[in-house]
Amino acid sequence: MALIYKEKTCWGKGDSTVKNFKPHRLIIFLIATVALANFFEAGRLISSDMTFRHIGSSIISLFIFVSTLFILGFWVYSDEKEKNNLRIKFGMYEWLYNRLSGRKPQK
Secondary structure (H helix, E strand, O other), X not given: OOOOOOOOOOXXXXXXXXXXXXXXXXXXXXXXXXXXXXXXXXXXXXXXXXXXXXXHHHHHHHHHHHXXXXXXXXXXXXXXXXXXXXXXXXHHHHHHHHHHHOOOOOO
């Protein structure tokens, strides 16, 4: 008895093409990565020499990192909402999703 094994790729249904590749998401991810690296670098510089420039760099890079994570999280939330696959509703993402899609919030 022979076993038939259907080969799958990491993208799902057997084809090796990327259907939902969105370059702006990759750019935001790279910005988040660079901001996190700058935050750690600023922290290292603060520990060696405490200046306002290093503190400012740390605060700005932390703000950019948190902002880009918020954007990436919203994109994941909106994709899951469009697929009706949400398990938990987040108030801020829900408000932003309704605001951007032109819907009125449900109570």
